[in-house]
Amino acid sequence: MRDEDFKKAEETSWRRRLTAAEKEEMRLFLAARPEAAEEWERDEALNRLLEQMPAAQVSSNFTARVLAAARSEETKAVREETTAPWFYRNWWARLTAGAAMVCVGFFSFREYAAAHRAREAQEVVAASRLAALPPMEWLNDFDTIQRLDKVKVADDDLLSVLE
Amino acid sequence: MAPLEDPDSVLMLRVKRGDMGAFEELVDKYKQPVVNLMFRMVHDLDEAEDLAQNVFVRVYRSASRYEVSAKFSTWLFTIARRLCLNEIRRRGRHPAESLDTSGVEIEGERQVRQYEDVKAFSPPEAFLQGELEEKIQQALAALPEKQRLAIAMCRQEELSYEEIAEALGCSVSATKSLIHRAREALKEKLKPYLQSGAWETKRNS
Numbered sequence: 439m440r441d442e443d444f445k446k447a448e449e450t451s452w453r454r455r456l457t458a459a460e461k462e463e464m465r466l467f468l469a470a471r472p473e474a475a476e477e478w479e480r481d482e483a484l485n486r487l488l489e490q491m492p493a494a495q496v497s498s499n500f501t502a503r504v505l506a507a508a509r510s511e512e513t514k515a516v517r518e519e520t521t522a523p524w525f526y527r528n529w530w531a532r533l534t535a536g537a538a539m540v541c542v543g544f545f546s547f548r549e550y551a552a553a554h555r556a557r558e559a560q561e562v563v564a565a566s567r568l569a570a571l572p573p574m575e576w577l578n579d580f581d582t583i584q585r586l587d588k589v590k591v592a593d594d595d596l597l598s599v600l601e
Numbered sequence: 602m603a604p605l606e607d608p609d610s611v612l613m614l615r616v617k618r619g620d621m622g623a624f625e626e627l628v629d630k631y632k633q634p635v636v637n638l639m640f641r642m643v644h645d646l647d648e649a650e651d652l653a654q655n656v657f658v659r660v661y662r663s664a665s666r667y668e669v670s671a672k673f674s675t676w677l678f679t680i681a682r683r684l685c686l687n688e689i690r691r692r693g694r695h696p697a698e699s700l701d702t703s704g705v706e707i708e709g710e711r712q713v714r715q716y717e718d719v720k721a722f723s724p725p726e727a728f729l730q731g732e733l734e735e736k737i738q739q740a741l742a743a744l745p746e747k748q749r750l751a752i753a754m755c756r757q758e759e760l761s762y763e764e765i766a767e768a769l770g771c772s773v774s775a776t777k778s779l780i781h782r783a784r785e786a787l788k789e790k791l792k793p794y795l796q797s798g799a800w801e802t803k804r805n806s
Contacts (some may be wrong), residue, residue: 449762452755452780483795484788488756491737493633494640494649501628504654508624508661 443467444474451485609673616664624664628657631674634757635681641753642685642746644738652688656681671767674759678768682750689746733794740790748783755780 444467447460456464468475497503582600609630615623635656639649659680741749747769754765766776788795 449777452784453762454758480788480795481784484784484791487737487791487794488752488787491641491734494636494646496632496636497650500632500636500650500654501625504628504632504657505621505625507654507658508621511658511662 444471448478448481451481455485455489607669607672607674610669613660613664613667613673614669616661617667624661627660627673631677632657634759635677638678638681638750638753638757639685641741641756642689642749644742648688652684653681656684659684672764675764675767678754678757678760678764679770682754682768682770685750686746736791736794737787740787743790744783744786748779748786751776751779752783752787 444464447456447464450456450460464478468478579600582596586596609627612623612627616627632653635653636646636649639652639656640646643649643652656677660677663680741752744752751765751769754760754768757765760768762773762776766773769776769779771779
């Protein structure tokens with residue numbers, strides 16, 4: 439038995455008991471490789487331990503309960519199929535409904551965008567009236583007027599110029 | 602065995618055509634290994650049976666879409682693995698809640714366990730001393746969930762390593778690695794019992 443055969447036998451033993459022929463091959467391999475014997479013994483001990491774990495005791499009515507649950511699922515599905523509105527049952531109806539909703543959404547958005555642009559245009563017009571430029575004559579004394587806030591005491595000369 | 606030669610796949614194709622008798626045959630054949638698997642994972646027989654029931658109901662629900670791409674058992678245990686891991690993770694998030702799917706809903710009314718269990722349940726400690734089995738269960742419960750699943754599936758003789766790998770959703774070498782690591786962990790935790798063999802002496806006496 440080669441190393442890879444030993445590994446294969448080991449993996450086989452994880453799933454089931456070795457046959458008599460397999461056990462004999464293993465015995466010969468371990469006789470030639472005593473260093474592997476201890477590990478093999480521990481492996482086998484674990485296999486025997488796990489083998490002894492009892493199977494779960496399944497209820498005698500398990501199959502009946504599963505069948506009842508399956509029939510109940512079937513009844514529910516048939517009920518949903520017959521009571522669902524016709525358009526849930528036909529793919530073309532669903533496709534048409536979906537396309538209609540997309541169109542409605544698209545045109546609604548276009549209307550909204552147009553209304554929004556019109557509103558914005560009106561606001562610009564209103565703002566442009568408010569922001570009309572002052573007459574040119576007012577700008578002649580602009581520098582003078584700007585300096586007024588820097589004056590701490592009454593400037594009689596300046597006042598007389600402005601009169 | 603090629604999937605189309607698998608007799609269980611043939612049965613499942615009959616279920617697809619509405620054959621309830623075929624479904625019953627499949628449930629009868631696989632209820633023990635599926636419940637065993639769930640029991641190893643959740644350590645509660647009632648919950649294991651509820652989970653197993655959900656597995657079979659899921660199989661029935663999927664019958665109309667069933668295609669033979671693998672052995673039936675591989676497909677079945679893939680569903681079992683998913684449901685099992687979902688439940689374990691759900692318990693991890695909500696430890697106080699317990700699974701209660703044992704009700705059978707008929708015509709909108711909920712009837713719990715309509716069919717009576719005529720055979721009394723005998724505890725699984727029948728074969729082993731309670732302490733030993735408790736230790737083994739604790740050691741299994743301490744394993745990461747994927748290792749625990751791998752080693753539980755490994756004990757199912759219906760499944761080859763390739764089928765276990767497919768059910769687990771990983772490669773064959775990764776599957777064998779999971780099993781090897783799980784076994785090493787179990788050997789470490791159960792060392793006193795492996796060395797002494799005392800449980801064998803007591804069992805045989």
